[in-house]
Amino acid sequence: MAEPFLIGDAMTGGYGGADILHGCTIAVEPGEIAVIVGPNGAGKSTAMKAVFGMLKLRGGAVRLKGEDITTLTPQARVAKGMAFVPQTSNIFTSMTVEENLEMGAFLRRDDIRGTMEQVYGLFPILKEKRLQPAGELSGGQRQQVAVGRALMTQPSVLMLDEPTAGVSPIVMDELFDRIIEVARSGISILMVEQNARQALEIADKGYVLVQGANRFTGTGQALLADPDVRKSFLGG
Amino acid sequence: MDILNALVAFLNFVFIPGLAYGAQLALGALGATLIYSILRFSNFAHGDTMAIGTVFVILLTWGLQSVGVSFGPLPTALLALPFGIVLTAILLLATDRAVYRYYRRVKAAPVILVMASLGVMFILNGITRFIIGTSDISFTDGERFILTAGDFRAATGLAEGLAIRTTQGVTVVVALIAVGLLFWFLQKTRTGKSMRAFSDNEDLALLSGINPDRVVTVTWIVAAALATTAGTLYGLDKGFSPFTYFQLLLPIFAAAIVGGLGSPIGAIAGGFVIAFSEVMVTYAWKKVVTYLLPDSLAPEGLVQLMSTDYKFAVSFVILIIVLLVMPTGLFKGKSI
Numbered sequence: 310m311a312e313p314f315l316i317g318d319a320m321t322g323g324y325g326g327a328d329i330l331h332g333c334t335i336a337v338e339p340g341e342i343a344v345i346v347g348p349n350g351a352g353k354s355t356a357m358k359a360v361f362g363m364l365k366l367r368g369g370a371v372r373l374k375g376e377d378i379t380t381l382t383p384q385a386r387v388a389k390g391m392a393f394v395p396q397t398s399n400i401f402t403s404m405t406v407e408e409n410l411e412m413g414a415f416l417r418r419d420d421i422r423g424t425m426e427q428v429y430g431l432f433p434i435l436k437e438k439r440l441q442p443a444g445e446l447s448g449g450q451r452q453q454v455a456v457g458r459a460l461m462t463q464p465s466v467l468m469l470d471e472p473t474a475g476v477s478p479i480v481m482d483e484l485f486d487r488i489i490e491v492a493r494s495g496i497s498i499l500m501v502e503q504n505a506r507q508a509l510e511i512a513d514k515g516y517v518l519v520q521g522a523n524r525f526t527g528t529g530q531a532l533l534a535d536p537d538v539r540k541s542f543l544g545g
Numbered sequence: 546m547d548i549l550n551a552l553v554a555f556l557n558f559v560f561i562p563g564l565a566y567g568a569q570l571a572l573g574a575l576g577a578t579l580i581y582s583i584l585r586f587s588n589f590a591h592g593d594t595m596a597i598g599t600v601f602v603i604l605l606t607w608g609l610q611s612v613g614v615s616f617g618p619l620p621t622a623l624l625a626l627p628f629g630i631v632l633t634a635i636l637l638l639a640t641d642r643a644v645y646r647y648y649r650r651v652k653a654a655p656v657i658l659v660m661a662s663l664g665v666m667f668i669l670n671g672i673t674r675f676i677i678g679t680s681d682i683s684f685t686d687g688e689r690f691i692l693t694a695g696d697f698r699a700a701t702g703l704a705e706g707l708a709i710r711t712t713q714g715v716t717v718v719v720a721l722i723a724v725g726l727l728f729w730f731l732q733k734t735r736t737g738k739s740m741r742a743f744s745d746n747e748d749l750a751l752l753s754g755i756n757p758d759r760v761v762t763v764t765w766i767v768a769a770a771l772a773t774t775a776g777t778l779y780g781l782d783k784g785f786s787p788f789t790y791f792q793l794l795l796p797i798f799a800a801a802i803v804g805g806l807g808s809p810i811g812a813i814a815g816g817f818v819i820a821f822s823e824v825m826v827t828y829a830w831k832k833v834v835t836y837l838l839p840d841s842l843a844p845e846g847l848v849q850l851m852s853t854d855y856k857f858a859v860s861f862v863i864l865i866i867v868l869l870v871m872p873t874g875l876f877k878g879k880s881i
Contacts, residue, residue: 383751383752384751384752384754387752387753387754388754393752395748395749395752398746398748398749399749400746400749401741401742401745401746401749401750402745402746403741403744403745404738404741404742404745408738408741408742411735411738412738412739412742412750412753412755413753415735415739415742415753415754415755416753416754458749458753462754
């Protein structure tokens with residue numbers, strides 16, 4: 310099988326002290342949505358952070374387009390086309406929506422207006438509120454700002470750490486629709502989700518992690534249909 | 546009852562001095578609040594940064610005067626100010642290299658940076674006295690008054706005179722220009738926005754590719770410009786002495802905290818709150834009150850709430866009240 314577009318291969322490591330990840334593998338192809346689910350403390354967010362270089366690996370490697378990026382800093386990975394939306398504190402609250410997007414494009418020296426229009430096209434409400442401080446927006450709108458900020462670098466991979474944490478079910482559906490739209494434009498999506506069932510429904514690929522290791526891997530539909538997965542993680 | 550004379554006396558002895566002092570404090574507080582919000586510590590050396598920046602300006606002013614350069618009716622020090630800012634910026638960047646950078650790299654707690662700045666404060670304090678001595682220095686020249694009390698009386702026929710000193714006018718105009726430039730820089734330029742982003746959310750700023758070293762460098766340069774300008778204006782207005790500048794630290798931090806630490810608009814508002822409180826509490830109101838009340842009720846005492854010796858108590862009391870009642874200040878800064 311050919312090398313995936315982005316792969317965290319047999320990653321082992323933690324935040325110093327005991328390892329959290331034990332040979333965990335996560336991969337995603339262009340235009341695909343890969344979702345990491347699993348019980349609390351399974352190391353979902355940690356796996357994501359490891360792929361983005363926010364923690365040091367003791368074993369394994371991270372490769373983007375076949376290039377080993379294991380030793381690169383998160384900032385360097387941004388320059389390589391990876392974008393990350395943290396779970397919390399993912400916007401500049403005191404700055405306007407438009408300034409948030411501008412800061413997302415900080416590394417770019419070319420004209421960013423086209424990308425900004427694309428983001429406004431994806432999230433029309435942001436265009437309406439573009440001169441308002443982002444901290445004054447609702448939870449769902451803030452998440453849109455956060456995703457929009459990350460998209461401003463025109464990334465090839467978008468990584469989302471629990472994008473629907475703390476938003477209402479309606480907003481969650483809306484956000485998932487937008488994420489599918491982003492994936493259709495050819496961007497790989499790697500996402501950690503608490504709402505496992507809904508997330509797997511839109512996933513091309515699902516990873517169920519338990520105690521820092523891969524327990525089940527398959528297409529979202531296959532995992533949803535798997536009786537073991539259903540029984541242990543989806544509540545029957 | 547003589548409302549007009551009372552008003553003129555109020556303007557002359559309270560409002561105009563308070564306005565000039567408030568503008569000086571506001572510039573000082575802006576520098577302190579900027580360092581707090583971006584470098585994330587209270588810089589105790591800020592008062593002495595103002596002092597040494599002013600020393601640079603004084604030395605350059607003397608140099609300009611000795612070769613016969615003057616600025617017409619305006620103080621020569623204004624010509625020396627840009628060069629003084631450059632020297633102060635170099636000094637601050639060198640201090641950052643020698644002291645603060647290490648603590649940033651080891652991610653030291655803010656209180657450790659505060660203690661380091663205390664050390665820097667003592668050293669700058671010593672260097673200042675070493676260079677220029679401890680005595681009071683007046684370095685203003687040019688026209689002394691924009692409006693003299695005598696001219697005002699002759700023009701209006703009022704008993705009270707209204708005087709506006711050139712240094713007071715210069716203070717307000719220069720402060721307006723400096724604040725205008727600062728807000729334009731923070732709101733409109735890419736570098737200014739990146740500084741606000743860094744202050745707002747450091748991790749996300751790093752994720753967005755904002756270079757922290759560059760933000761830190763620019764912050765010190767802007768702080769140097771604000772401190773040198775504030776110190777020079779204060780010195781032109783009231784004379785320079787190293788000890789006074791060291792003492793300015795209290796009203797400056799009081800101003801920054803009253804306005805809300807980290808908020809530039811708050812620093813300006815806080816500067817004026819502190820300045821006017823100080824002037825109003827320590828002013829002897831006898832003259833104004835005598836004009837306003839009928840002769841039979843004229844006060845015998847000075848009607849002064851507090852002796853000027855206690856002016857720092859005013860800053861202190863305001864500071865304590867604000868910290869107790871609204872710790873984030875008037876403009877929702879960070880609480881400390």
